[in-house]
Amino acid sequence: MIEHSRQALVGAFGARYVSLAIADIDELSVSNFALLSTADFEQPMQAVERYLASIPRCPDKVSLALAGTVEGDAATFTHRDWKLSRNDVRAATRADHVCLVNDIEASALVLPNLSAYDLTELHAGAAVPYGNKAVMMAGAAVGIAGLVRADKEWAPVVGEGGFQRFVPTRDDLAELGAGFLAGRYVACDDIFTGAGLAALYAALVAKAKVPPKSSGAKQIAAAGLSGEDPVAARALQIMATWLGRVAGDIALLYGARGGLYLGGGLVANIIPALQTGHFREAFESRGERSAYIAKVPVRVIKTAADAGLRGAAIAIARSLSSHGAAHRPVARAAS
Known part of the structure; x- marks a missing residue:
């Protein structure tokens, strides 16, 4: 760092995991990962305190992206019985400036700053300069967000896409059995996760009446x-098909002519x-809109891209700008 x-x-x-690092918020580089x-940990700041013991000093700025809801100065985690406030962060780090941001919002913010080294291209498409972008993160849970150009800034649009209904087709149920995840509301969170892949495999094994050869996602x-x-x-193959269906829906919903990103x-x-x-x-199977969707670039965000951490760095840079700071991270050319 300079x-x-x-x-x-x-x-x-x-x-399931916490990643921590020191970031240069102008260069968007990270170190001490x-x-x-x-x-x-029983509380989120215990993880931060353990990390602080491994580095020489803590910067006076802290930005945390989290899977949960951020309202004002406080946050509630979705997957853990945790709560967090800016004062909690200040007490543990003595930071002058603290930013809390939703993790999917952070992932959306970093999209214009991702380079070819951060991405694996699935489909080149024909990107529209400054066109809307969308991201679907699928791991232990699902998060979906859009990114739209508003004046000269990128504005993230975050909802609860992980909880939207997933409906298998008749052909799906014919292959998997009508009992596949039957009797309850099935959300994207139930499908596009490690647990979802394991459930899909179990259904195929049961339908084929063969012993399982694999266990765990x-x-x-x-x-x-x-x-x-x-x-x-x-x-x-089925998971790839299902991801294609939902990703296509997301691309249409957000008009993602600037790119659809998966991570x-x-x-x-x-x-x-x-x-x-x-x-x-x-x-691309969208009827009369197939030609439109075929132009949408599709890319996978590599885990080494540190999208969440770099998104958190962008979030605090924006927060500092709103408080009068002059510098902002410079986005790479949109691609």
């Missing part, structure tokens, strides 16, 4: 990609399955 650079402690609290498990993904487990391979652990583990025709066909 001398006199503006540094901040940045963090991303997900459903650490990954911790949320299960190891990572093993199912690895066995399916290698071809050593044909049922796992079929599960990945999260589930997606990162099955990229080769998404590079087949199953995803692309489902994504």
Whole structure:
């Protein structure tokens, strides 16, 4: 980092993991990265305190992106019985400036700053300069957001997309069995996660009346990609199709002519399955709007891109700007 650079402690609290680092909020670079498990802590600031013990000093700025709801100076976590306030952060870090931001909002904010090194391209499309963008993060949970250009700024649009209903088709149920996730509201959160992949695999095994060869989402993904487990391979084909359907819906909803981005652990583990025709066909199958959707670029955010941490850095840079600071991170050319 350059001398006199503006540094901040940045963090991303997900459903299962906490990532923490020191960021240059102008260059959007991160260092001193650490990954911790949320299960190891009773309160969120315990994770930050453990991290602080491993670095020489804490910057006077802190920005935390979290899976939950941020209202005013306080936040409530979705996947843990945790609450957090800016005063809690100040007490632990002695920071002068604290920013709390929803994790999917942070992921949306960083989209214009992602380079080719941060992304795996699934479909080149024909991006519209400063066109709307959308992101779907699928890992331990699902988050969906849009990013629209408002005057000279990018404005994130965040909802509760992970809770939107997912409806299998008749063909899906014919292959999986009518009992697949039957009897309850099935949301994207139930499908596009490691648990969702495991449930899909279990349904295929039961329908085929064969013993399972794989267990757990990572093993199912690895066995399916290698071809050593044909049922796992079929599960990945179906998951790629389902992701294509929902991603296409998201792209239409947000008019994402600037690009549709996929991220999260589930997606990162099955990229080769998404590079087949199953995803692309489902994504573009839109009737008379197929030509429109075919122009939407589709990219996967690599885990090494540190999207949540860099998004948190952008969030605090914006917060400082609103308080009169002059500098802002410079977005790379939209692609």
